[in-house]
Amino acid sequence: MAKSVAAASAAKGASAAKRRTAKAPATGLETAQLLKAYRDMLLIRRFEEKAGQLYGMGLIGGFCHLYIGQEAVVVGVQLALGEGDQVVTSYRDHGHMLALGMQPRGVMAELTGRSGGYSRGKGGSMHMFSSEKGFYGGHGIVGAQVSIGTGLGFANHYRGNDRVAVAYFGEGASNQGQVFESFNLAALMKLPVVYVIENNRYGMGTSVERASASRDLSKNGAAWGIPGQQVDGMDVGAVKAAADVAVAHCRAGKGPYLLEVKTYRYRGHSMSDPAKYRTREEVQKMRAEHDCIDGVRHLLEQAGIDEARVKQIDDEVKQIVQEAADFAQASPEPDPAELWTDVLVEG
Amino acid sequence: MAELTYRDAVARGIAQEMARDPDVVFLGEDIGKPGGVFKATVGLYEQFGPLRVRDTPISEQAILGAAMGAAMTGLKPIAEIMFSDFLAVCFDYIANEIPKTRYMSNGQLKCPLVVRTANGAGSRFGAQHSQSVENWAMMIPGLKVVAPSTPRDVIGLLAAAVRDPDPVIFFEHKSLYATKGEVEDGEIVDTLGTAKILRPGAHATILALALMVPRALAAAERLSAEFGIEAEVIDLRSLVPLDTRTILGSVSRTHRLFTVEENPRLCGWGAEIVSIVADEGFYDLDGPPVRITTPHIPLPAADVLEDMVLPTVERIVDRVRKSLEA
Numbered sequence: 001m002a003k004s005v006a007a008a009s010a011a012k013g014a015s016a017a018k019r020r021t022a023k024a025p026a027t028g029l030e031t032a033q034l035l036k037a038y039r040d041m042l043l044i045r046r047f048e049e050k051a052g053q054l055y056g057m058g059l060i061g062g063f064c065h066l067y068i069g070q071e072a073v074v075v076g077v078q079l080a081l082g083e084g085d086q087v088v089t090s091y092r093d094h095g096h097m098l099a100l101g102m103q104p105r106g107v108m109a110e111l112t113g114r115s116g117g118y119s120r121g122k123g124g125s126m127h128m129f130s131s132e133k134g135f136y137g138g139h140g141i142v143g144a145q146v147s148i149g150t151g152l153g154f155a156n157h158y159r160g161n162d163r164v165a166v167a168y169f170g171e172g173a174s175n176q177g178q179v180f181e182s183f184n185l186a187a188l189m190k191l192p193v194v195y196v197i198e199n200n201r202y203g204m205g206t207s208v209e210r211a212s213a214s215r216d217l218s219k220n221g222a223a224w225g226i227p228g229q230q231v232d233g234m235d236v237g238a239v240k241a242a243a244d245v246a247v248a249h250c251r252a253g254k255g256p257y258l259l260e261v262k263t264y265r266y267r268g269h270s271m272s273d274p275a276k277y278r279t280r281e282e283v284q285k286m287r288a289e290h291d292c293i294d295g296v297r298h299l300l301e302q303a304g305i306d307e308a309r310v311k312q313i314d315d316e317v318k319q320i321v322q323e324a325a326d327f328a329q330a331s332p333e334p335d336p337a338e339l340w341t342d343v344l345v346e347g
Numbered sequence: 348m349a350e351l352t353y354r355d356a357v358a359r360g361i362a363q364e365m366a367r368d369p370d371v372v373f374l375g376e377d378i379g380k381p382g383g384v385f386k387a388t389v390g391l392y393e394q395f396g397p398l399r400v401r402d403t404p405i406s407e408q409a410i411l412g413a414a415m416g417a418a419m420t421g422l423k424p425i426a427e428i429m430f431s432d433f434l435a436v437c438f439d440y441i442a443n444e445i446p447k448t449r450y451m452s453n454g455q456l457k458c459p460l461v462v463r464t465a466n467g468a469g470s471r472f473g474a475q476h477s478q479s480v481e482n483w484a485m486m487i488p489g490l491k492v493v494a495p496s497t498p499r500d501v502i503g504l505l506a507a508a509v510r511d512p513d514p515v516i517f518f519e520h521k522s523l524y525a526t527k528g529e530v531e532d533g534e535i536v537d538t539l540g541t542a543k544i545l546r547p548g549a550h551a552t553i554l555a556l557a558l559m560v561p562r563a564l565a566a567a568e569r570l571s572a573e574f575g576i577e578a579e580v581i582d583l584r585s586l587v588p589l590d591t592r593t594i595l596g597s598v599s600r601t602h603r604l605f606t607v608e609e610n611p612r613l614c615g616w617g618a619e620i621v622s623i624v625a626d627e628g629f630y631d632l633d634g635p636p637v638r639i640t641t642p643h644i645p646l647p648a649a650d651v652l653e654d655m656v657l658p659t660v661e662r663i664v665d666r667v668r669k670s671l672e673a
Contacts (some may be wrong), residue, residue: 073590088416119453129452136419136456141443147409148444151416158372158398158422165416181409188404342454343488344588345512 028250029237031303033079037236037315040078040251041071044095045293046321047104048267050251051094051111055271059329060111061071063140066127067095069266072292073198074099077166077259080247084161088136088149089168091126091186092198092265108328111292120338139218143169143176146195150182152192156174168196171260172203183256187224192250194243195221195258200265205277220262224260233263234290237299246258264290332340350358354524356498357387357463360505361425363534365395368423371509374401375427375463385465385524386493404475407433411440411462418460419448423509431466431480431518438483438576446489459516463610466494467558467609468641468657469522473648477521479609479641481556482616484516485586491539492586494518500584503537511539520557540588544597548577552597552604552622552669556583557659559607566607566663571614574668578605578607586616594620595628602633603666607658610642637670639663 029037048066055064067074070092078099081087089096097107102118110117111125111291125317136152138346139145149167173179174197186193197217201208214220218228227249231242239261246257264286268275275283300310351359365371373391379402382389392400397468403410407428414426428434434441445458445561468477491513495501501519507548545560546567555563560582570576579597583590604624606617617638625638641657647653 086420119451123451123455127447127451128454129448131452131455136416137448137452139444141439144412144439145441147412148408148416148419151413151418152420153416155417155420155422158417178408178412181404181406182412184404185406185409186412189401270489291355342449342452344449344491345457 007214011045014063028241031305033240033303034296034303035300035313037075037079038293038300038310039317040075040099041236041293041296041315042313043320044075044098044106046317047098047108047324048094050321050325051108052267052271054112054328060125062124063091064111064235064270064271065092066265066267066271067092070198070200070233071095071285072236072239072262072264073233073261075167075194075238077196077238077243080243081164081166084134084163086134086152086163086216087164087168088152088195089138090142090145090170090173091138091140092170093126093128093138097128097130097135100130100135102128102130102133102135103294104324105327108324109331112331112335113327114328114331115334116327121334121340122338140223143173143178145169146173146176147182150186150191150193152188153193155185157191160250163228163246164192164194166194166196168198170197170203171197171201171208171217172206172211175212183221183224183226186256187221187226190253190255192253193254193256194246194250197258197260198263199260199282200263202269202277204269205273207277214259218258219250221258226256228258228260231259231261233261234292234295234298236292267326348529351498351530352383352524353498353519353528354387356501356530357505357519358389358391359560360502361388361391362394363502364506364509365391365399369430371423371425372399372401372417373425374403374414376403376405376410377413378402378427382663383427385521387470387519387524407437408440411437411445414460414462415440415448415458418458423459425461425509426464426494428462428464430476432475432478434464434480434483435566441484442487446487449513450489452614457512461508461515461517463517463519465521466518467520467522467652468646469558471648471650471653474645477646477653481518481586482610482614485616485619486614487636489514489595490587491515491571492518494520494557494586496520496523496557496582498526499530499535499557500537501529502586503535504539506536507539510536513634515539518557523556528560533626540590542584542590543582544579544593545582546578546580546599547562548579550576550601550603551578551671552594552601553578553580553607553663553667554583554605554617555580555596555607556586556616557609559609562658563581563607563663565664566667567659569660569664569665573627576668576671578667588619591623591627597625598624598628599631602631603671604632604636605670606636606638607663608638610638611655612638612642612643615640634670634673637666639666
């Protein structure tokens with residue numbers, strides 16, 4: 001296992017079964033963690049599928065960037081975080097919020113633009129926050145959240161607490177200028193920030209090979225002495241193990257850490273992207289041979305978890321998502337008075 | 348009471364707030380050990396130490412991103428952007444990130460930070476280091492915009508900005524750093540969104556900001572001495588919130604409106620104020636409002652050229668006199 005996605009997909013001859021068997025032993029997750037990972041990843045998957053449906057029905061408008069395929073990244077990192085740690089990410093944020101324990105109904109109602117949404121319809125798919133759960137957005141400008149996450153780490157360092165900030169961004173964002181400014185600042189000041197590059201291989205419609213001269217993005221912080229690792233992002237156990245190392249590094253006051261998590265997005269960049277820049281076969285192959293949820297299901301089987309327990313989780317998740325979808329349609333439209341609130345504290 | 352320079356008032360204002368509140372942290376380029384490129388922050392590093400007064404690399408996006416992230420967790424950062432022209436380098440944070448947080452998060456998160464920056468011309472620094480860009484900030488919903496003209500106001504408005512729960516862009520004027528003014532002892536805290544009538548007058552209202560305030564005052568004295576015209580001079584001090592009550596009140600008494608703006612003419616702050624007065628005080632006006640501005644050109648470097656384009660005392664006197672006589 002721990003074979004990188006790119007390497008794995010290049011090994012065209014190997015059978016899926018063989019690869020799965022090879023995956024199992026290295027997970028390192030205890031059964032309880034495995035069950036939680038399965039539940040959280042499935043929740044994100046089913047939630048996003050439902051969001052896609054509601055979008056198709058015209059109940060969700062605007063942008064909607066689905067996380068399907070990438071679930072193991074945020075769920076794996078989350079398993080390594082503790083109370084008080086902070087998370088900030090881009091516009092592909094539904095999965096991060098669900099992994100942090102934010103209410104699915106509140107997220108879905110924000111997608112449908114209703115008053116029950118986390119931002120009462122003023123944020124939308126890309127802009128939700130939870131001060132309670134340590135979620136600092138939900139940012140629409142590619143790469144902006146990297147500097148903001150650095151600021152979260154700056155605050156932790158200033159306060160002298162042992163909290164760690166995680167800034168997620170895509171491999172597309174990794175070419176933005178403020179990313180490198182932030183790397184330098186964080187390394188210089190030894191700020192506790194885990195930078196997670198979710199390399200899903202396409203920045204909108206341009207493949208990473210065509211957009212980045214760097215072939216190993218985990219080395220992108222090397223100029224500033226930021227240690228980095230590449231991780232198989234389709235393997236939640238591998239992600240968790242790498243995140244453990246990164247978080248421990250930050251908590252020990254050694255400064256930032258960079259993870260390049262190699263993952264894959266099954267859907268288009270957004271709902272309006274038919275993804276014609278890649279072949280149907282490429283997507284099918286990833287889904288069939290490297291799906292992160294299939295992988296965990298297989299591990300649960302190996303760990304001797306009976307089918308009924310897994311089915312119970314499936315049913316529970318299905319119910320949560322249905323309830324979120326119902327809530328998101330029943331919740332009232334936002335009050336027009338909301339337009340004028342929270343612009344400034346006082347006019 | 349003591350006489351203080353505008354530059355020393357900046358340091359005193361920051362020190363006043365840092366001493367009061369341990370959540371106030373100050374970061375920027377050359378602000379600590381070097382004492383600031385305009386020597387406006389001398390002594391702070393020695394007084395508060397390297398953790399609270401942080402020299403940063405030349406990385407404007409990282410500075411504002413760091414300030415924003417820290418502010419979202421409840422700290423109250425003061426971030427310096429050395430020249431206001433450089434706001435363009437980090438404009439994403441000014442335009443898209445900092446001002447939108449409160450709104451997009453349904454009030455869950457705030458950005459109680461201050462961005463201090465040196466604005467304006469007069470130093471022959473040329474087109475990329477001399478601009479008056481307060482209108483860049485004024486046009487963005489979710490920001491407050493302040494520009495003091497005196498040492499006393501620097502301290503009072505800076506304190507108000509630091510204590511304000513919203514993000515404030517604080518424009519200091521480069522050509523005012525060496526000017527002096529009387530400042531009372533003890534803590535000074537002002538109120539944002541309050542203009543000051545510096546000179547009462549019955550014949551014309553002159554609105555000014557920052558460096559244009561002393562020029563408007565000098566022009567008013569000459570208008571009075573040479574032409575018997577009594578102009579009311581108002582220092583706006585704050586563009587957002589804007590003290591429309593004081594502006595409209597003055598126009599209702601003088602019936603004539605003049606703005607003296609350092610910014611290039613198109614979309615300068617005076618255009619917005621003229622529009623407000625047209626909406627809400629049209630029938631108080633006895634003549635068309637007149638905007639006295641820098642022309643819509645990049646700023647030149649040569650002294651004779653730079654002096655030619657900024658509004659001068661002579662130009663203000665001339666425009667006001669001719670308008671009232673017309």
